Amino acid sequence: MGEIMDVRYPVKGLYVWFPFGFDVRKRTYAIIRELLDKDHKEALFPLLIPETEFMKEAEHIKGFENEVYWVTHGGKNELDVKLALRPTSETAIYPMYKVWVRSHADLPIKIYQIVNTFRYETKHTRPLIRLREITSFKEAHTVHATWEEAAKQVEEATRIYQEFYRRLAIPTIVSKRPDWDKFPGADYTMAVDTLMPDNKTLQIGTAHHLGSNFAKTFDIKYEDLNGEQQYAHQTCYGISERSIAALISIHGDDKGLVFPPEVAPIQVVVIPILFGKSEEILKACSDVADKLKDKGMRVVLDDSDERPGAKYYKWEMKGVPLRVEIGPRDLKNNAVTIVRRDSASKETAPLDNIIEEIQKRFEDIRENLFVKAKSSLNERIINCGSLEEVKEKISNGIARIPWCGERECGLAMEEAVGAGILGVPEGELGEGAGNCPVCNKETGNMAIMAKTY
RNA sequence: GGGGUCGUAGGGUAGCCUGGUCCAUCCUUCAUGCUUGGGGUGCAUGAGACCUGAGUUCAAAUCUCAGCGACCCCA
Numbered sequence: 001m002g003e004i005m006d007v008r009y010p011v012k013g014l015y016v017w018f019p020f021g022f023d024v025r026k027r028t029y030a031i032i033r034e035l036l037d038k039d040h041k042e043a044l045f046p047l048l049i050p051e052t053e054f055m056k057e058a059e060h061i062k063g064f065e066n067e068v069y070w071v072t073h074g075g076k077n078e079l080d081v082k083l084a085l086r087p088t089s090e091t092a093i094y095p096m097y098k099v100w101v102r103s104h105a106d107l108p109i110k111i112y113q114i115v116n117t118f119r120y121e122t123k124h125t126r127p128l129i130r131l132r133e134i135t136s137f138k139e140a141h142t143v144h145a146t147w148e149e150a151a152k153q154v155e156e157a158t159r160i161y162q163e164f165y166r167r168l169a170i171p172t173i174v175s176k177r178p179d180w181d182k183f184p185g186a187d188y189t190m191a192v193d194t195l196m197p198d199n200k201t202l203q204i205g206t207a208h209h210l211g212s213n214f215a216k217t218f219d220i221k222y223e224d225l226n227g228e229q230q231y232a233h234q235t236c237y238g239i240s241e242r243s244i245a246a247l248i249s250i251h252g253d254d255k256g257l258v259f260p261p262e263v264a265p266i267q268v269v270v271i272p273i274l275f276g277k278s279e280e281i282l283k284a285c286s287d288v289a290d291k292l293k294d295k296g297m298r299v300v301l302d303d304s305d306e307r308p309g310a311k312y313y314k315w316e317m318k319g320v321p322l323r324v325e326i327g328p329r330d331l332k333n334n335a336v337t338i339v340r341r342d343s344a345s346k347e348t349a350p351l352d353n354i355i356e357e358i359q360k361r362f363e364d365i366r367e368n369l370f371v372k373a374k375s376s377l378n379e380r381i382i383n384c385g386s387l388e389e390v391k392e393k394i395s396n397g398i399a400r401i402p403w404c405g406e407r408e409c410g411l412a413m414e415e416a417v418g419a420g421i422l423g424v425p426e427g428e429l430g431e432g433a434g435n436c437p438v439c440n441k442e443t444g445n446m447a448i449m450a451k452t453y
Numbered sequence: 454g455g456g457g458u459c460g461u462a463g464g465g466u467a468g469c470c471u472g473g474u475c476c477a478u479c480c481u482u483c484a485u486g487c488u489u490g491g492g493g494u495g496c497a498u499g500a501g502a503c504c505u506g507a508g509u510u511c512a513a514a515u516c517u518c519a520g521c522g523a524c525c526c527c528a
Contacts, residue, residue, distance in 0.1 A: 008463095010504095012522065122454090124524085273491050309492035327491055337491080418528090 003257060003318060004248065005127045013125035013132030020318070021244075023265035025136060028244055029114060031167050031262070032138055035160050040110040040140060045092045047115070048083040054091045057217045063184025064088070067119040085118035090185070090210075090236060093141050094218040101232055103223050104145055108153070112140035128245035129202070129453055136241040143220065143232045150209055150233040154190055157207035157237040158426075161192045164239070165204070169260045169369035170194055170246050171377045172204070173398075175423030175430065175448065178410050183236075187211040193422055193450075194246050195377045199397050201422060201450040204246050207237035250373050251342075257319030258341055260369055261362040267298045268358060269315040273308055273327025284326050288336065288354055295355055316341060321365050322358060342368055381429070381448070387416045387437045390449055394419045402434030403447035409438035413449070422448045 004021030017025060033042070048071060055061055064087045071083040086092055093111075100106065117137045121130055140157065144150040158174045165172045172192045182189035183206065192205035212231040215221070220232045251258040261267050270292075272278075272285040282303060289301040300320075302311050308325070315323060325337040336354060339346045342365050349357040380397025384390045390399040394417060403410060403421065410421050424430040424445045432446040 007523090010522070271491095275490065305490085307490055307492085307494060309490090310494090312492055314493090325491070329491075 004244070007127055011132075013121055013130070015127045015131070017135065020265055024247070024259070024263055025241065025244060027263040027265070028168065028247065029136065029138070032164050032239060032243075033114075035164055036112055036138075036140065039156075040112050042113060043111045044113050044115070045089055045096070047086055049086055049089075049092045051082040051084065053095050054084045056091065057185050057214060059213070060090065060185040064119075067121060069118045069120055086115070087117055087119045088137070088238070089113070089115070089117070089139055090141070090214060094214050094220060094234075097141075097143055097232075097234075098218050098220050101143055101220050101222050104225060107143055107145050107222060107232065108149065109143040110140065110153075111142070112138060114138045128241045128248075131241075134240050136244075137238060138240070139236060139238040141234065141236045143215075143234050145222065145224070145230070145232065147209075147211060147233045150211070150235045153235045154207045154209050154237070157235065158190050158192060158205075161205040161207070161237075161239065165192070165194070165243070165246075166370065167260075167262060168243065168247050169366055169373055170204075170243075170250055171370065171374040173377075173422070173425050173429065173448065174427075175425040177206075177423045178421050179407055180411065181420070181423075183208040185210060185213050187213070191423065194250065195380055195398060195450070196246070196249050196453070199380060199395055199451065200453050201398060202242060202246055202453045204242045205237070205239045208235060210234040210236060251369055252319075255313070256317030258369070259319040259321060260366045261321045262366065264319060264321050265298065266300050266315070266318065266320045267362070268292055268300075268322045268324055269311075269320045270299065270301045270324045270326070271308055271311050271315075272301075272303055273325055273330075275328060278328070281326055281328065281331060284331055284351075288324060288326065288351070291354060292358060295359075297358065312339075322361055324354075324358075340365060342372075385434070387413060390419075391417045394449060394451060397450070398422075399449045400429070400432075400446050401449065402432065402436055402443050403445055404436035404439055404441045404443045405445055406436070406439065409436050410447070412438045413447075417449060419449050419451050422450060422452070424448075 004018060004024065006016040006018055009016050068087055069085040071085065072079055097109065100109065115137055117134045119132060119134065121132050123130060125131060142153050144153060162172055162174065172194050174190060174192050177189040177191050186208040188209050190207045191203050193201045193203050196202050212233050214234055215231040221229045222232055224230050247263070248257060270285050270289045272281050274281060285301055285303070289299045292299045302315070312323065319341065321341050323339040325339065330336050334351050335348050336351055337346060338349050338357065338361065340361060382393045382397050382399050384393060384399045384401045390401055393399060403413065403424070414421055424447050429448070430446050431444060433444055435441065436443050
């Protein structure tokens with residue numbers, strides 16, 4: 001973490017991206033952009049939202065009004081209409097959607113933006129996870145003709161997010177949030193969670209079906225094929241720098257950062273092993289570095305005069321996926337020594353074939369990181385038969401337990417355990433057989449519970 | 454929401470209880486030179502700090518109050 005953010009900024013909940021961390025952010029967000037750009041357009045809406053728009057949707061207001069920052073003055077003059085710093089952009093975007101949407105031919109609209117948002121968090125703030133300025137909020141807002149199309153888009157959103165996280169080698173669980181935990185103003189919320197090393201889950205993506213709730217308050221209507229005015233149906237879905245919190249925490253180890261090659265600011269470090277002065281070895285090292293750079297790899301040649309061991313620690317801490325060492329022994333064999341950050345394995349590879357040797361390992365590393373993280377997550381999903389058992393084991397991971405789906409039962413479960421219900425996960429994880437621990441009704445739904453960030 | 458602990462160089466700390474011995478300790482870091490070189494080389498020299506404000510006092514890193522900030526526990 002010390003490499004990524006500077007936590008010394010003198011305002012609570014605001015942090016500074018170091019250039020190194022920003023580099024990781026840039027490469028991470030390039031992936032989400034790549035995935036979204038296939039089917040979305042990127043746009044940019046204002047940071048300031050007039051109170052008159054912000055206060056239109058009752059549920060939405062209830063959900064956010066306690067954490068809104070207000071701009072009340074322009075210079076010394078008090079503003080007639082206060083301006084909110086967006087806590088999220090529905091109320092900035094939807095007045096424009098009202099203007100933009102006229103006919104069924106205008107639909108669907110799929111727009112995203114990557115912006116900062118502000119929330120006056122009263123709980124403990126932490127870098128990348130709970131912020132007063134979310135610096136990297138990727139929010140998408142879509143408009144559709146029908147509820148069903150919007151529902152499909154929510155599915156598409158969670159699919160995109162899972163693909164995104166797979167690229168980062170982060171395993172995820174997708175579940176439908178319980179009704180009491182959905183986005184304010186939504187019909188329902190799908191959430192993407194992952195499990196952190198301390199056994200708490202981190203919500204790293206959400207997708208909300210807004211129905212026509214916002215369309216009604218913001219008067220977003222289209223003329224259908226029959227010439228009738230219809231309310232539009234909407235979705236929104238978001239990802240933040242929590243994705244980077246997960247990236248760092250899940251792969252990192254006691255030696256420091258570990259990055260999948262795709263997002264690593266430095267992918268290869270070349271370290272010469274010198275005895276006395278050796279032009280020959282330095283030359284071989286810079287040749288290798290140049291060769292890799294020509295292939296577009298991000299390479300550093302560390303020819304500083306620290307001892308090799310000191311360099312190893314330094315670059316390991318920075319999460320460089322591969323280290324290439326060249327010493328007299330290697331040179332004699334026309335070879336290099338390649339050390340992997342993810343597995344610490346030390347291998348000898350032929351110098352002539354260096355590019356392929358490196359590329360092959362990049363792919364292995366991403367795969368290995370994902371497999372490792374996935375099995376670590378799976379090992380910490382604990383099947384439980386009773387609430388007592390959940391309570392006992394919840395600090396060891398994610399508890400899986402039957403739940404009838406009723407609100408009263410769910411709230412009672414959360415109360416009894418002192419942890420949240422994430423929801424009923426998609427796929428096998430959410431399917432099973434048993435009895436709800438509260439009402440004892442038979443059910444095929446398995447809920448997951450966890451301590452959350 | 455409630456309770457608690459804390460703030461000393463870039464990072465980690467000693468000193469605070471019992472005010473003066475402190476132009477503030479040690480480790481790390483950084484700079485320079487020599488030395489060294491397949492997992493944190495050694496030596497020398499040097500650089501760098503008492504969160505902010507008010508108060509008590511002859512005297513404040515140390516005591517009091519407030520602000521800002523950090524961390525922990527409980528709901």
